[in-house]
Amino acid sequence: MVATSLHLLETFNLYPDLITFVPIIVPHIDGLPPGAETTSDVPVHLQPLIMTAMDRTKSDIELLLLNLKPDIVVFDFAYWLPKLARSLVSLSIKLHNHEAREFAALKAMKFGSNVIFYDRLCASLSQCDATGFRTCREIEGSYIDNLGSHFGKPVFLSGPIIPNPPTSTLExxxxxxxxxxxxxxxxxxxxxxxxxxxxxxxxxxxxxxxxxxxxxxxxxxxxxxxxxxxxxxxxxxxxxxxxxxxxxxxxxxxxxxxxxxxxxxxxxxxxxxxxxxxxxxxxxxxxxxxxxxxxxxxxxxxxxxxxxxxxxxxxxxxxxxxxxxxxxxxxxxxxxxxxxxxxxxxxxxxxxxxSSEYLESSYIDSFCQNLQDLVG
CATH class of the missing domain: 3.40.50.2000 (Glycogen Phosphorylase B;)
Known part of the structure; x- marks a missing residue:
């Protein structure tokens, strides 16, 4: 929110407990009148300079996104925002040192038929026509996309496959x-x-x-x-x-x-x-x-x-x-x-x-259809 507009819009905020306006200082650009921060502050022929000034808030916006960690970013003329927002989404998962050593050991550990565990896994992923996982996008969406992109293979998801309630009674x-x-x-x-x-x-x-x-x-x-x-x-x-x-x-x-x-x-x-x-x-x-x-x-x-x-x-x-x-x-x-x-x-x-029945059935139906499409 442009700082000078903040006090004007605060009175229209019907949900102050849910919506918080954060001020953004728009830097001055040569050619703009003092205090001009929005297109309504200048004539039409100076509006491109307002856009240039807004573009120079990029570093401030980046810091805000890092701190706020929003789920959704809505924008209009800030063409650089999608790339910036995506760059802040981490596809990494931090391992502790003792955990990382365990995974490093897999590159040397033989796991049947004198084949190294790591080689067995990489060969499976690189040589298959598709990969399938028991998970859903709602839990691991960004990692699924990264895996498919890395190996260049389609990734089929079965959904969580929640077991039916047991019919037996507790002891x-x-x-x-x-x-x-x-x-x-x-x-x-x-x-x-x-x-x-x-x-x-x-x-x-x-x-x-x-x-x-x-x-x-x-x-x-x-x-x-x-x-x-x-x-x-x-x-x-x-x-x-x-x-x-x-x-x-x-x-x-x-x-x-x-x-x-x-x-x-x-x-x-x-x-x-x-x-x-x-x-x-x-x-x-x-x-x-x-x-x-x-x-x-x-x-x-x-x-x-x-x-x-x-x-x-x-x-x-x-x-x-x-x-x-x-x-x-x-x-x-x-x-x-x-x-x-x-x-x-x-x-x-x-x-x-x-728990949604639609979620489970949609994943299962999609998984089956993907397998059918794979075999033609």
């Missing part, structure tokens, strides 16, 4: 245990069938649950080197959390547990299936990635979409503490936390979007 022991607690008060943690923590990771995680003060149910595998869950638990933990904390070493009915009103947050390893299951339910997301695409999934959810909070880890070695676990949990569980409120609101919007 009676879990119904009784979960039913002891008030709504949205329980931490539920499950890290998938392939994630096995180191002993110190396992212990810091459950100590973080204890430190939070909230009741918790954790479905975890015994850590590396431990024969059982009980053997690996921190000394005295069972006694201290008796009645409000359970670390279970077996399989649980995750979808049914999500449906229980007492579940408040879900600590996930950020595998895609678990993420979608968590997104479709009322529980808030605490992100705890461990390998591969889980890092990317976590950054998209926490930094781009802001629908979850990631547990903080050390940059170099990936170590985390019980305090960092507790901090992430409290962020999403406590009603008076500003970040938590933002995450809950964003999660609710995305859940409503993903």
């Amino acid at each position: 009676e022991k879990w119904i009784k245990w979960l039913g002891k607690f008030k709504a949205r008060s329980i931490i539920y943690c499950a890290l998938g069938s392939e994630c096995t923590l180191k002993r110190y990771q396992f212990q810091e995680l459950v100590l973080g649950f204890e430190l939070s003060g909230w009741p918790f149910l954790a479905a975890l595998k015994p850590p590396l080197g431990a024969g059982s869950i009980e053997e690996a638990l921190p000394e005295g933990l069972e006694e201290r959390v008796q009645g409000r904390g359970v670390v279970h070493g077996g399989w649980v009915q995750q979808l049914r547990i999500f449906e229980h009103p007492s579940i408040g947050c879900f600590i996930t390893h950020c595998g895609l299936s678990s993420l979608f299951e968590g997104l479709m339910n009322q529980c808030q997301l605490v992100l705890f990635p461990h390998a591969g695409d889980q890092y990317f999934n976590a950054r998209i959810m926490s930094n781009n979409l802001k629908v979850g909070v990631e547990i903080e880890k050390e940059e170099e070695d990936g170590l985390f503490t019980k305090e960092s676990v507790c901090k992430a949990v409290r962020t999403v569980m406590e009603d008076d936390n500003e970040v938590g409120r933002e995450v809950k609101a964003n999660h609710a919007k995305l859940r409503d979007l993903l």
Whole structure:
């Protein structure tokens, strides 16, 4: 908003809580009368100079866009704005040093038939006729476009493919245990069938649950080197959390547990299936990635979409503490936390979007049609 026009339009702002005018100082151009900032300030033959003056606000506009991070930019004669706005959209996802080292190792790691993992993946992507992914543009649109452009191949999206509600009922022991607690008060943690923590990771995680003060149910595998869950638990933990904390070493009915009103947050390893299951339910997301695409999934959810909070880890070695676990949990569980409120609101919007029958059917129909077109 041109600074001199600001006071004139403020009186017409019917939604001051929703619309904020930001002043822009238009630089003086030789040939313009003093104070001229809009086309209404000058005769027609001087209007091109107003355009030149507006073009010289480009650096100020760039700073505003960097700070405001708008979803939509509306413009008229500022021909340079589309290119500028696109340049500010980052297609990168920041990896911590320990994560980057994991990916660098894939360039040397042999993964069956004496073929390096990285070569196997690149050959698949470069030699195929098309690629397909279980995702949607609403979540990963800019990255999908970049991938298609990089490999010069069409990218087919199936959508999120949300599982149907289970027909089974929750085990009676879990119904009784979960039913002891008030709504949205329980931490539920499950890290998938392939994630096995180191002993110190396992212990810091459950100590973080204890430190939070909230009741918790954790479905975890015994850590590396431990024969059982009980053997690996921190000394005295069972006694201290008796009645409000359970670390279970077996399989649980995750979808049914999500449906229980007492579940408040879900600590996930950020595998895609678990993420979608968590997104479709009322529980808030605490992100705890461990390998591969889980890092990317976590950054998209926490930094781009802001629908979850990631547990903080050390940059170099990936170590985390019980305090960092507790901090992430409290962020999403406590009603008076500003970040938590933002995450809950964003999660609710995305859940409503993903729940749309039209969204799912349109992606599936498009995916099938793309495959038919591919084979002619």
